[in-house]
Amino acid sequence: MSAEREARRKLASLEQRDSTGCAATSLAGRDGNYDSDPPEAMAHLRRAAALAPEVLENWSRLAGRLAAAPHPDRAEVEATLAEGLRHVPHPLQRATLYEQLIALRLGWNDAAGARRLTAALLPALARDGRPGLRLIAWELEPTKAWTHVATIRAYTAAGDWHGRWWALKDLGKWHLDHGNPAGAIPPLDSAVWLAESKGQPWCQLIARMQRGRAEARLGRTRASERDLRAALAVGARAPDAYYLAETWHNLAHLYEGAGRWPEAAAAADSFVALTRPMRYEPLRMMSLHDAGMIRWKAGWHAAAAANFAEMVRVVDDEQNVANYYWAGEYFERTGDLARALAYYQAGASRAYGDQDRPLAGLVRVFEALGKDDSATRAAAAHDSLIAQWTPLEHPLLPRLLSQAGRSAEAVGLAATWAERQLRNGNVEGAALATLEVADLSLAAGKPAEALAAAARADSLAHTLHLVSEIERAAELRGDAEIALGDRAAGLAALTEAAALAQRHPTVDGVLAAQLALGDGLAAAGRAASALAAYDRAVRTVEAVTERLPDDLDRVGYRDRHLRPFDGALRVLLATPPSPARTEALALWSQRRKAAALALATAGPAIRPQPLAVLQQRLDTNEALIDYVLVARTLAPAALVVTRAGARLVPLGASADSISAIAARLTRPLRKVYGGQLDLGRARFDLAAAALLYQAVLAPLRPALRGATRLVIAPDGALCGVPFAALVSALPAAADSAPYLHARYVLDDFEVAYVPSAQWLRSGTGGEDLRDARLLVLVRDVPGGAAEATAVRAAWPDAQSTILADTAATERAVRRLAPAAGIVHFATHAEANDADPLASHLRLAPDAADDGYFHLNEIAGARLRARLIVLSACATLTGRLAPGEGLLGLARAFLVGGAQGVLATEWPVGGATALLMGTFYGRLAGGARPAAALRDAELALRRDPRTVHPFYWGGVVLLEGTAAP
Numbered sequence: 029m030s031a032e033r034e035a036r037r038k039l040a041s042l043e044q045r046d047s048t049g050c051a052a053t054s055l056a057g058r059d060g061n062y063d064s065d066p067p068e069a070m071a072h073l074r075r076a077a078a079l080a081p082e083v084l085e086n087w088s089r090l091a092g093r094l095a096a097a098p099h100p101d102r103a104e105v106e107a108t109l110a111e112g113l114r115h116v117p118h119p120l121q122r123a124t125l126y127e128q129l130i131a132l133r134l135g136w137n138d139a140a141g142a143r144r145l146t147a148a149l150l151p152a153l154a155r156d157g158r159p160g161l162r163l164i165a166w167e168l169e170p171t172k173a174w175t176h177v178a179t180i181r182a183y184t185a186a187g188d189w190h191g192r193w194w195a196l197k198d199l200g201k202w203h204l205d206h207g208n209p210a211g212a213i214p215p216l217d218s219a220v221w222l223a224e225s226k227g228q229p230w231c232q233l234i235a236r237m238q239r240g241r242a243e244a245r246l247g248r249t250r251a252s253e254r255d256l257r258a259a260l261a262v263g264a265r266a267p268d269a270y271y272l273a274e275t276w277h278n279l280a281h282l283y284e285g286a287g288r289w290p291e292a293a294a295a296a297d298s299f300v301a302l303t304r305p306m307r308y309e310p311l312r313m314m315s316l317h318d319a320g321m322i323r324w325k326a327g328w329h330a331a332a333a334a335n336f337a338e339m340v341r342v343v344d345d346e347q348n349v350a351n352y353y354w355a356g357e358y359f360e361r362t363g364d365l366a367r368a369l370a371y372y373q374a375g376a377s378r379a380y381g382d383q384d385r386p387l388a389g390l391v392r393v394f395e396a397l398g399k400d401d402s403a404t405r406a407a408a409a410h411d412s413l414i415a416q417w418t419p420l421e422h423p424l425l426p427r428l429l430s431q432a433g434r435s436a437e438a439v440g441l442a443a444t445w446a447e448r449q450l451r452n453g454n455v456e457g458a459a460l461a462t463l464e465v466a467d468l469s470l471a472a473g474k475p476a477e478a479l480a481a482a483a484r485a486d487s488l489a490h491t492l493h494l495v496s497e498i499e500r501a502a503e504l505r506g507d508a509e510i511a512l513g514d515r516a517a518g519l520a521a522l523t524e525a526a527a528l529a530q531r532h533p534t535v536d537g538v539l540a541a542q543l544a545l546g547d548g549l550a551a552a553g554r555a556a557s558a559l560a561a562y563d564r565a566v567r568t569v570e571a572v573t574e575r576l577p578d579d580l581d582r583v584g585y586r587d588r589h590l591r592p593f594d595g596a597l598r599v600l601l602a603t604p605p606s607p608a609r610t611e612a613l614a615l616w617s618q619r620r621k622a623a624a625l626a627l628a629t630a631g632p633a634i635r636p637q638p639l640a641v642l643q644q645r646l647d648t649n650e651a652l653i654d655y656v657l658v659a660r661t662l663a664p665a666a667l668v669v670t671r672a673g674a675r676l677v678p679l680g681a682s683a684d685s686i687s688a689i690a691a692r693l694t695r696p697l698r699k700v701y702g703g704q705l706d707l708g709r710a711r712f713d714l715a716a717a718a719l720l721y722q723a724v725l726a727p728l729r730p731a732l733r734g735a736t737r738l739v740i741a742p743d744g745a746l747c748g749v750p751f752a753a754l755v756s757a758l759p760a761a762a763d764s765a766p767y768l769h770a771r772y773v774l775d776d777f778e779v780a781y782v783p784s785a786q787w788l789r790s791g792t793g794g795e796d797l798r799d800a801r802l803l804v805l806v807r808d809v810p811g812g813a814a815e816a817t818a819v820r821a822a823w824p825d826a827q828s829t830i831l832a833d834t835a836a837t838e839r840a841v842r843r844l845a846p847a848a849g850i851v852h853f854a855t856h857a858e859a860n861d862a863d864p865l866a867s868h869l870r871l872a873p874d875a876a877d878d879g880y881f882h883l884n885e886i887a888g889a890r891l892r893a894r895l896i897v898l899s900a901c902a903t904l905t906g907r908l909a910p911g912e913g914l915l916g917l918a919r920a921f922l923v924g925g926a927q928g929v930l931a932t933e934w935p936v937g938g939a940t941a942l943l944m945g946t947f948y949g950r951l952a953g954g955a956r957p958a959a960a961l962r963d964a965e966l967a968l969r970r971d972p973r974t975v976h977p978f979y980w981g982g983v984v985l986l987e988g989t990a991a992p
Contacts, residue, residue: 070093082115082116083116084121091105091108091112091128105132106129109125126145130145130149180196180199180215189222192222193223196216197215199215200235204241206454208492209493212238213242216239217239220235222235223235229262230266230271232259232262232266233263233268233271233275234271236255236256236258237274240254240275244278246493247531249285249286252278253282256275260275269306270309273299276295277314280292280322283295284325285536286533286534287534287535289323289325289326289572289576293319293322296315300319303315307346308346308348313339314354316339316342317358320332320336323581324584326576326585331581336358336362339354339355340358343355349382352371353372353385356375360389360392365393365397369390369393373386373390375389376406383409384421387407388410390403390406391403391410395428400428400432408425410423411424411425419454419456420454420457421457422460423441423442423445426439429441435468439474445461446461446464449461450488455491459489459492462485463481463485463497463500463501466479466482466501466508469481470507475509475512476508478504478508479505486502499525500525502525503521503544506519506521506548507548518548519548519552525544525545526544526545526561539589542562542592543562546561546592546596550599555599555602555603559612562592569586569593570619573585579887582623583909583912586912587909590911593911594620594658597620597658601658601665610675611638611639617656617741619636621912622783622912622913625922626784629923635786636786637786642669642785643671649734651668651669651735652668652669654666654741654784655740657743664678664679665677665678668728668731670731677728679723679727680723680724680727681724687744687745689716689720690745690746690749692713693716693717694748694750696713697712698905698934698935712976717977718757718758720749724749725751725754725773735777736777736778738751738777739780741783742781745908747908748904748933751773752773752774752777752779753772753981755773758770765975768972772969778958778959779962780958780984780985780986781986783919783986787989795894795956797956798953800850801829801848802819802848803845803848803852804819804828804831804854805832805854805855807856808833808855809900811938811941812832815945816854819944819945822948822951823948823951829844831844836855837874837879838871838879849893850893851895853897853900856869857870857901857917858901859901859905859917860906861907864883866882866883867906867920868881869886869898869917886917886920886924887921887924891921891926895928896928896930898918898929899936901932901935902933902934903916903917903931903932904931904932918931918986922988925988926988927988928986928987929988930947930984930986931983931986932982936982943964943965944964946963946967947961950963965980966980
């Protein structure tokens with residue numbers, strides 16, 4: 029080592045004379061200080077290598093810098109290491125440079141080149157015989173199975189049990205990291221046995237944790253859980269926070285895959301608790317990410333937000349650029365694309381390393397923003413960074429090219445990547461890449477090529493027992509066979525995938541397999557079998573939904589898993605008419621609609637009801653209209669149920685047309701200017717109201733004969749439509765008072781709404797409320813005093829309590845509302861479509877509360893009033909959750925148990941006092957809420973001063989649970 033010592037002395041003497049400071053930078057390892065200026069760092073390293081070529085670190089760091097560049101020149105990196113090998117004098121240090129070269133080749137997915145170099149080097153090291161070089165020979169290439177085997181033999185021969193255990197553990201980990209969990213089991217079995225035979229808790233902890241991970245990958249849920257639980261138990265005797273954290277980490281994902289969400293969340297919280305003190309340890313940030321993701325997938329968005337908020341604080345605190353991706357991913361998921369873009373761009377702008385994931389994020393965000401050219405450029409940049417990819421990563425350009433119609437290029441690129449993965453020995457990566465080839469080929473309309481690719485992927489997946497990939501390959505084979513016209517073979521493959529999913533059950537696996545089978549059976553015209561497959565998929569969704577604790581969490585989960593419900597409804601809508609088909613459609617519609625709301629209000633008590641029960645709940649003058657608007661259905665329908673029978677009626681327009689007309693009608697009435705609605709701009713489009721009537725009500729009129737009261741269960745875009753204000757007959761073209769002379773649904777029918785048909789109860793339209801106590805809260809709203817006066821005048825003083833201004837607090841609501849039959853809010857309100865939990869009523873602040881009565885606080889207050897009246901702006905509206913309806917303030921009161929809610933479709937004005945005065949007057953006279961509301965709306969509709977539908981058309985009655 030004298031040559032190196034001499035070189036270091038020379039560098040030390042040069043340091044004072046070298047104005048660039050390169051010697052100090054190299055020897056002290058301070059080139060990392062130049063991350064903000066990579067060219068300067070590179071110049072220092074090159075000069076250091078030139079000044080002292082005998083020093084190992086100069087070449088090692090220079091090669092490392094070159095390899096970590098955004099677009100590394102492999103030839104230059106290898107030439108740099110070759111130059112170092114010529115100058116570094118000691119064999120042990122040259123072996124270290126060879127190790128670096130082997131590792132770099134593996135990073136470049138050049139497994140063959142790494143193997144050739146290792147095979148050439150090992151004999152030379154073995155012949156040398158010195159202890160240090162023998163150790164290099166044993167550990168030279170720790171990412172290759174055969175070197176681990178050699179190490180195991182060496183330690184066994186030496187009688188070193190601990191070295192043998194370590195090598196067995198490393199061999200198992202190597203198999204896991206290279207997508208071969210089945211190959212990991214034998215060495216890990218031996219590692220567990222050896223650790224237990226020696227009574228070593230720490231070794232038992234690590235070996236059982238890794239074996240549990242391998243078993244989970246193989247779909248052996250019970251065995252994996254046993255091992256992971258055993259690891260935690262033995263880990264208590266040899267506490268190691270890192271490996272205990274990793275064990276909880278694996279257990280959380282095991283429960284996640286099984287759909288055991290509460291257990292998954294609890295395990296993730298233990299993972300978080302162990303890593304929270306580990307500042308700058310990557311597990312700290314990842315534990316919070318995984319805890320948030322588990323809750324997000326379960327639909328617990330509110331709880332997930334707390335985990336993600338802490339994760340973002342950790343990312344900002346540690347300033348580790350590699351973690352910026354995860355913050356960007358969170359903001360992308362929540363729809364905050366501006367912040368997502370900022371974090372992704374910060375991560376992608378790194379001088380070197382770890383740019384692939386942020387670039388993938390940029391691709392997604394640019395796509396969401398409609399910036400296709402930027403997305404393509406980001407994808408190209410991502411795909412050029414192969415050296416940075418994890419073993420299972422894949423190119424992004426093929427999917428973008430496929431979406432742009434460049435199918436041949438897309439399939440070609442994906443196929444090239446699949447071949448490369450296989451050539452480099454990455455079998456799992458090759459299986460995943462080949463599945464993508466099959467998927468892209470199907471999308472390109474080439475089922476024969478898709479079938480061949482799916483068969484190759486299936487063969488690759490079977491070699492490693494990759495259960496999820498085998499399932500997916502069978503699904504793609506089935507889809508391809510059906511597309512080729514061989515329905516029998518296609519359905520056999522889809523049935524095989526479904527059976528495999530049942531043998532190795534995970535929520536996602538069972539759901540995907542049964543959904544694919546249902547789609548295949550539906551395409552084959554086997555309606556009954558398709559419905560059975562969809563039913564199995566839906567039961568999986570329903571089981572998970574019932575285990576979730578919060579309403580919005582249930583909504584979120586169901587929102588992402590509506591496809592089997594919609595598939596069943598599409599099959600039924602395409603089936604020839606029959607009583608059995610009508611009965612089945614009624615039940616499936618009820619299963620699809622407002623199931624999360626039903627669980628929130630009454631648990632399993634509100635269940636889909638057969639038609640006979642629904643008919644018995646209706647009076648002879650009532651009709652239930654259950655709308656069915658399913659995506660990809662050209663002819664949506666309505667199920668009309670009366671006391672006399674039930675009929676399915678196709679509607680007069682497509683779902684897309686209905687949505688467009690509804691938006692045209694309601695959007696002007698919801699747009700505010702300077703915080704107020706401008707009636708000069710808020711034109712009520714009579715033509716649009718007539719078009720919508722022709723589409724959704726006119727086709728039903730024959731089935732509604734004799735009905736004067738409509739109970740509507742809306743769907744999709746119809747959830748925000750004011751049915752009473754739809755126009756059944758337009759006025760004359762030259763009419764000077766068109767609003768007055770138009771004919772509205774209100775003129776012929778009393779209208780009420782239910783979330784879904786199973787909410788229908790006897791005595792629709794509400795109950796006699798003359799004996800109810802009334803609580804009125806008025807605060808800081810235009811016309812509020814006049815409204816309170818009108819309500820007071822209509823209702824008996826002995827049964828009324830009016831709280832105004834500072835007395836109208838959240839605390840007062842919680843204290844007084846339980847004794848009131850009617851609770852009336854005349855306040856400001858805000859409906860937040862982006863974040864429903866931010867929606868609120870504005871009450872007075874006090875020492876205990878801020879006055880913002882938020883959606884979750886409303887639901888949690890459990891105000892089981894007979895009627896809630898929301899005389900505030902847009903209290904019905906909110907984000908539309910398919911299958912659940914509008915996530916607005918009215919729904920929150922239903923969640924809390926209210927029997928009925930009077931809510932508003934758009935902002936309210938001063939005329940609301942007139943409407944409420946008439947409404948309460950009719951209630952006091954014994955009218956039910958639905959009839960009282962119609963009378964009040966008709967009074968305004970017939971008054972020339974308030975004839976504009978803005979004044980009367982936007983107040984609706986939403987019926988909730990029956991009295992306990």
